[in-house]
Amino acid sequence: MPLEEMSREELLAVVAAQAATLAAQAELIEELRGQVEALAAEVDRLGRAGSRNSGNSSLPPSSDGVLPGRAEPGGAPCRRGRDEEAREAAGAGRADVGLAGGPGPGRGAFPGRGV
DSSP states (O other), X not given: OOGGGOOHHHHHHHHHHHHHHHHHHHHHHHHHHHHHHHHHHHHHXXXXXXXXXXXXXXXXXXXXXXXXXXXXXXXXXXXXXXXXHHHHHHTTTOTTBOTTSSBOTTOOSSTTTTO
């Protein structure tokens, strides 16, 4: 029904319904604003937590936790060095193989000479 054809009481009812709708929307907007602020704070916190430290950049360990916005020390554990991996791959620790990957003790390269 067009507004021009409505009675005063009908117009008042429409205005009251609109006021109730606006109040509910204002309440929802405030709730959502609080959620947005909380999420923005969480994003900021996660950004600082993921910032560079000696575990994920070329920074020295002494700079961990010193600069603002940097994560505290204690990142990822160090991985084994190449030397350790090479010794393991060459068979270090096996009785039949020496450190250089050759014959073990008593099994010299020149049989009968003890070398």
